[in-house]
Amino acid sequence: MSENVKETLGFQAEVKQLLHLMIHSLYSHKEIFVRELCSNAADAADKLRFEALNDGALYEDQPELKIWISADKEAKTLTIRDNGIGMNRQEVIEHIGTIAKSGTKEFFGKLTGDQQKDAQLIGQFGVGFYSSFIVADKVTLTTRRAGLTQEHGVRWESEGSGEYSLETVDKDSRGTEIVLHMKEGETEFLEEWRIKAVIRQYSDHIAIPIVFVNDKGEEETVNKANALWARSKNDITEEEYKAFYQHVGHDYEDPLAWIHARVEGRQDYTVLLYVPAHAPFDLWDREAKTGVKLYVKRVFIMEDARKLMPAYLRFMRGVIDAADLPLNVSREILQQTKDMEMIRAGCVKKALDLLDDLAENRRDDYAKVWENFGEVLKEGVGEDHANKDRIAGLCRFRSTASDEPTVSLADYIGRMKEGQDKVYYVTADSLAAAKSSPHLEIFRKKGIEVLLLTDRVDEWLVSHLFEFDGKSLASVAKGDLDLSAVKSEAADQAEEEAPKAEEAKALVERIQEALKDEVKEVRVSSRLVDSPACLVAGEHDMSGHLARMLKAMGQNAPAEKPILEVNVGHALVKRLDGEAGERFGELAKLVLDQAVLLDGGQLADPAGFVKRMNALLGA
Numbered sequence: 001m002s003e004n005v006k007e008t009l010g011f012q013a014e015v016k017q018l019l020h021l022m023i024h025s026l027y028s029h030k031e032i033f034v035r036e037l038c039s040n041a042a043d044a045a046d047k048l049r050f051e052a053l054n055d056g057a058l059y060e061d062q063p064e065l066k067i068w069i070s071a072d073k074e075a076k077t078l079t080i081r082d083n084g085i086g087m088n089r090q091e092v093i094e095h096i097g098t099i100a101k102s103g104t105k106e107f108f109g110k111l112t113g114d115q116q117k118d119a120q121l122i123g124q125f126g127v128g129f130y131s132s133f134i135v136a137d138k139v140t141l142t143t144r145r146a147g148l149t150q151e152h153g154v155r156w157e158s159e160g161s162g163e164y165s166l167e168t169v170d171k172d173s174r175g176t177e178i179v180l181h182m183k184e185g186e187t188e189f190l191e192e193w194r195i196k197a198v199i200r201q202y203s204d205h206i207a208i209p210i211v212f213v214n215d216k217g218e219e220e221t222v223n224k225a226n227a228l229w230a231r232s233k234n235d236i237t238e239e240e241y242k243a244f245y246q247h248v249g250h251d252y253e254d255p256l257a258w259i260h261a262r263v264e265g266r267q268d269y270t271v272l273l274y275v276p277a278h279a280p281f282d283l284w285d286r287e288a289k290t291g292v293k294l295y296v297k298r299v300f301i302m303e304d305a306r307k308l309m310p311a312y313l314r315f316m317r318g319v320i321d322a323a324d325l326p327l328n329v330s331r332e333i334l335q336q337t338k339d340m341e342m343i344r345a346g347c348v349k350k351a352l353d354l355l356d357d358l359a360e361n362r363r364d365d366y367a368k369v370w371e372n373f374g375e376v377l378k379e380g381v382g383e384d385h386a387n388k389d390r391i392a393g394l395c396r397f398r399s400t401a402s403d404e405p406t407v408s409l410a411d412y413i414g415r416m417k418e419g420q421d422k423v424y425y426v427t428a429d430s431l432a433a434a435k436s437s438p439h440l441e442i443f444r445k446k447g448i449e450v451l452l453l454t455d456r457v458d459e460w461l462v463s464h465l466f467e468f469d470g471k472s473l474a475s476v477a478k479g480d481l482d483l484s485a486v487k488s489e490a491a492d493q494a495e496e497e498a499p500k501a502e503e504a505k506a507l508v509e510r511i512q513e514a515l516k517d518e519v520k521e522v523r524v525s526s527r528l529v530d531s532p533a534c535l536v537a538g539e540h541d542m543s544g545h546l547a548r549m550l551k552a553m554g555q556n557a558p559a560e561k562p563i564l565e566v567n568v569g570h571a572l573v574k575r576l577d578g579e580a581g582e583r584f585g586e587l588a589k590l591v592l593d594q595a596v597l598l599d600g601g602q603l604a605d606p607a608g609f610v611k612r613m614n615a616l617l618g619a
C-alpha cells in the first residue's frame, strides 16, 4: 500500500480493553488527560534537545521548545501542540495503537471488573495518551518528526472504538498536534479558567512553557516553566514534588518518599529520587527502562535505570542533573566515565540514606517499601559489594519470633541469647515448611530465635552475607551444631536425659551401613527434639533447598549426598536398635525417607516408602 493512502488499522486487543476500562473507570478524574498530554509533550521536547546535541539543524527555525494549548468553543475542540521530537509513521504505529510495555499481559490479568479497584490499577499502569478518550469522542493527532521534511507529516485519527486511520499529510511545523473533539457535556475543558487551573494543578513542574492561546491569538505562559529539581528545596511545596513524581515516574499515585539534594565536590550534581508507593508492573523485568533520568545542565541525556542506578534499586524514580559533564558526550562514553561512576555512587548513597531514614523514622512506610521492593533490595547484598552492610541492615525477615517480615539483623542480634554467637536461619520454599523444619526443634526448645528465609533470593543473599556486625550467619541445616554455650534451663535438662552419642555409636554405624548408598554420613543429632531424623548439609555444601531451586531453574546442582542426623532419644530410632536383618534395613530407609520429606525434598521411590510404611503399620 502506498504510504500516502489513508489506511485503517485495528487497535491491539489490549488497547481496546484499556480504552474501554479507562473511559468507564477514570471518569471521575477526567482532567488527568491534560497532565498526560503535557507530560508526553515535555518528554518529546527532552528527546529533541538530546538529539539536537549532535545535530543542531533539528531545531529548524524553532529553538525554543514549548507546549501550546488552545480551545475552539464553536468547533468544540481542544488543541495541544508541541514542537518536540514528533514521530514518523512507524513510530506512530508502534506508540499510538499498541501498548509495548512489559507486564501488559500480567496487568490485564489483574483486572477485577470492580471499577474502583480497576481505576487504581489503570492509574498505576499508566494511561498516557489514551486518556484523551475520557473526554473526547474523536482524537486527531498530526505529527512530523524532527529532521523529516514537511511532506512527511502523519495524521492519526480515531474515535477510540477499535480502529484508527493513518495518512501521510503535509505538516509545516515540527512536533505533534493533538486535537480533541470534545464529547457532548465535556465542554468545561474549553473554558480558559478551567484549563489554566488544571495546568497549574498538575503540570506546573513541566520544565518548558505551557502557553495558553486565547481566541484572539494572545499567548500567556501558565506554568512556572523551570526544572523543579533545580529550584531550591524551600521553594518547592509537597504538592509540587508529588506532581513532578507523577510525571517522571509515569505514575498515577503519590510517591511514598523522596530525597532532594545538591551534591558539591569533584562533580556537582543535583539528585531528586523517589520511592514509589507501589511496585511497577515491570519490577521483575531487569531490563525495564523507566527509572531515573539523567540530565546534564537541564538537558535530558538518557533514561536508563541500569546505568544510573544498580538493578537492586530499579524501583527508584527521579532525576540526576550533572553540572560538569560535557554536553556533547555520547551515551556510550557517558556510561564508562569515572565521573559518571562517581555520580552514580553518590546517588546510590542518597537512595540508601532515604531508605535508612524511612526504616528508622517511618516504620509503617518502610514496611510498605519492604513489602513491595524487599525482594529486589535483597539482590543488592550480593551485587553491591561497597554497600553490602548497609543493604543487609535494611533487610527485614520473618523469624520464629515474628510472622511479619519486620525483623532486622540488628533486632535479631539485640535479642540473642547469652552465649549465642551466631545469627541462625533456615531456608525453605514456604513459611509453613520453614516453621515445621525439624532443624528448628532444638532452637525452639532453647528459645533461640531463627530467621525464616523463604524468598527465592534468600539463598543468594546468604551465599554472599557471611556476617553482620561481627556475628556470623549460620544455617540451622548445615554443618555441626554446637549450642552448648547457650544458656537455657529447659534444654540443659533435656540434654542430660538424652542418651549420649557414645552409647548410640553401634546403632549409628549400623544405620550408616544400611544407607551407605544414599547418605554421606549418619550421626547423632543435637538439633532434634520431636522428630526421628533430619538431613543436614556439610558446612560448605549447598543446602538441599538451594540444590532443588537450581534444579527447578534447569541448572545443574552438584549431587552432594546429605548427612543424616538421627535423634537417638526418639521411639522409632530406639526401636531400630532392637531390629536386625532386612527389617532393620527397611526401617532405616523409612527414617531416611521421613527426613527427606521434612526437608521439603521428593522421594526417589514413593511406592517403596508407602510399602514400608504400611508394613510398619501392620497393614
Ligand SMILES: Nc1ncnc2c1ncn2[C@@H]1O[C@H](COP(=O)(O)OP(=O)(O)OP(=O)(O)O)[C@@H](O)[C@H]1O
Pocket (backbone or CB within 6 Å): 036, 040, 041, 044, 082, 084, 085, 086, 087, 095, 096, 125, 126, 127, 128, 129, 130, 175, 176, 250
Ligand atoms: N507529543 C508527543 N510527541 C512525540 N511522541 C509522543 C507524543 N505523545 C506520545 N508520544 C509517543 O507515544 C508513546 C506512548 O505514549 P503514552 O502516553 O501512551 O505512554 P507513555 O508516555 O510512554 O507512558 P505512560 O502512559 O506510562 O505515561 C510515548 O512513549 C512516545 O514515544
